[in-house]
Amino acid sequence: MLTANRLLDGEVVYWQGGDWQPDFAAAEIFDEAEAAKAALDAAQAFVRDNKVVGTYLFEVRKEANGVAPVKEREIIRSLGPSVRRDMGKQALMPVPPAAAKPVHETSPPPPYPEEPDVSI
């Protein structure tokens, strides 16, 4: 996936169909590195227009109940602080994220992620 922060308010945004939007679940998933790179290039227009800053690609993997970022950092960015469930994107979600994404709070520490099914 491709992400950035909005210049005006710092909100985390994701790339979808040639524009930015704040919803992780609606973000575009790239299976091919080339398509991801093309999107990253296209996104630079928004940087030049001073709409977003800090564009970069990150990895996600497919899980039973949807898609989740591989790295803890991106999981937290997609939700909000794990210690304040009432703050950030998660505050607006209908399902409490702890239930929706068991990967955070309760699961035992995963061994080194094996990276079978990694998309960007």
Place this chain on the structure above:
Amino acid sequence: MPLIKNGAFVEDRFVFIPEGQAFPDDGGVMVSLARFQSERDSIIAHHRPVCVRLAANENPDVLKDDLPNIDAIALEFPIFRDGRAFSWARMLRERFAYQGEIRAVGHFLYDQLAFLMRVGFDAFEVRQDFRIAEFSRAMAEMTYVYQPSVDRRKTVMQIRRGE
């Protein structure tokens, strides 16, 4: 590049002469420290006025004995975050009592102009579309200063003490 001095655009007296290029017959020249050092005698004798351009890591201390023969010193900002030239300028003015022009060249920002002025710069090479009104605005952003510096502005402490 446009040059601001004493708050106004002025004609540049110097032409930068890159390494290996011959000097013009007359007119002021700007040279690197290396070139100045290697051709010092002939430059001082034949090519005045002269401006020596120092990179950010070149301490002007090396020029201290030649300062009476140097008409201007350009201090370079490779990137605006590199703040060494702020100390070099101050050292030139305070320690060596240098009276010639000290010029800021390279990548520095509007937001640094007031500080540059305070530490002893008096000339600024600015980008093409820079307006003189911006320069005046930068100088007027802060009314008071807390520290004594080259510009000898009265500090807040001095005003408080009625000095």
Place this chain on the structure above:
Amino acid sequence: MYRYDEFDAKMVRERAQQFRYQVERRIKGELTEDEFKPLRLKNGLYLQLHSYMLRVAVPYGTLSARQMRQLARIARDYSRGYGHFTTRTNMQYHWPKLSEVPDILELLADVEMHCIQTSGNCVRNVTADHFAGAVAGELEDPRPICEIIRQWSSFHPEFNYLPRKFKIAVSATKEDRAAVKYHDIGMEVITNEAGETGYRVFVGGGMGRTPYVALEIGKFVGKEDILAYLEAILRVYNEYGRRDNIHKARVKILAHQLGADEFRRQVEVEFAEIKRHGTLHLPPEELKRIEAYFAPPAFEDLPETAPEFEAAVKADAGFAAWTRSNLTPHKAKGYAIATISLKTIGQTPGDASAEQMDGLAQIMEDFGFAEIRVSHEQNLVFPHVRKKDLPAVYARLQALDLGAANAGLITDIICCPGLDYCDLANARSIPVAMKLQERFADLERQHELGEIKIKMSGCINACGHHHAGHIGILGVDKKGVEFYQIQLGGSGAEDASVGEIMGPGFGKDEIVDAVERVVETYVALRAPGERLLETYRRVGMTPFKNAAYQEQMYAAY
């Protein structure tokens, strides 16, 4: 406390306008993000994981009730109802919008506050002993000189683009509560043989990737010369600090590379030059003028203790426990220094809600406290409380959920925001701190364990001072998964030392058990009266390490 005059007031007003113009230019695109970033950082504005974060300076950790109320208001209106007190005694707001920040600066200016140089490669907020002016055995209140340094360093024309950030702290007692030897410059107020007070000046302490305890550079610097001496140090650093490698750019690297003698020699050369000019001389009358602002309140002539206090200690075990951990002897009879723990179990260490801040301001007004302090241990302090008022103050604190009796104990954990908020983090720190607090929640056990300082950082930048923790915990990232390294034996006090790394990290579900085994090992090995730090210094790492890794060798991966 210090009050702005027209000059200081105008400075912060103009600064707000200056920043408004910078924001406008950024939004219009006249400044690129690369150019804007150092400018916004000099104003304490970061772009973090979820939003911008604004860091407000609390110079030498001193706040009035009016300022506390304004901080509450800003939290409510711009930061979703809370703020975070940091180890630099600043206040951080996690949720402001870029376009709102100039308005926040105006609100701060209204109460004589600002965000000037709370980040960026410049001289940062000056910190001092949080018990300054109240504790016994102090040579003098260190805050007047801090205020003078605040003014001297604000908008310093020569030193706003240093190789890296620069932090100064001042202490005036034998006990060092300001961690002076972990600062770029640490100043200790001392007297010389002639009986004059001045400063011993340490340079080149620091945490981060390469922790160093500072070197003694100025053995005795007279008061009138101190600004000139600081300026000399900064100049040597500005000229010769490394700029090619961000990890080697702090003055600690330069100072330790040159060694104390050579660094001192270079400073002395600059110092002589600056003195020759004479302009930075600090007139004694000016120092006196500033000192007058910090004059302590007129202490009443009170008996050593008060019947209300003694009765409450007997009647209320909770209060009794709080008095044991959270009170420090005051220099005036019948008074105490009260630490307000921001480490209530189940809450983010250092966080305070707008309601709590308002409530604290109300207590200050009701009891006539002119000031409250922020400590680098992320707690707050009422410096001058009459003992007879303590039961009532405690009750009010409890009502605000701020009555935890754990100051200096194992659950009084210093903890940076970590990966829950911070863009630079490798791992979360807050949830680990909270789990540790739960594990050791039993108050009797905490008091029985005595002083144990756990300090935790979410990355090598060490905002949580993990190098200086009796038990330090550092979050690391292994391929996107969080791990936690333990360090033992650090101290940020007068016996400063850098903690020793135990070994490979523990997983996030193992770290709490590992810490508990370390603590149990201490209990088993300690000599009477020995703190964990002392036991560790006596017996070394091995027994702790063996215990910690017991069943955990797989954690080493």
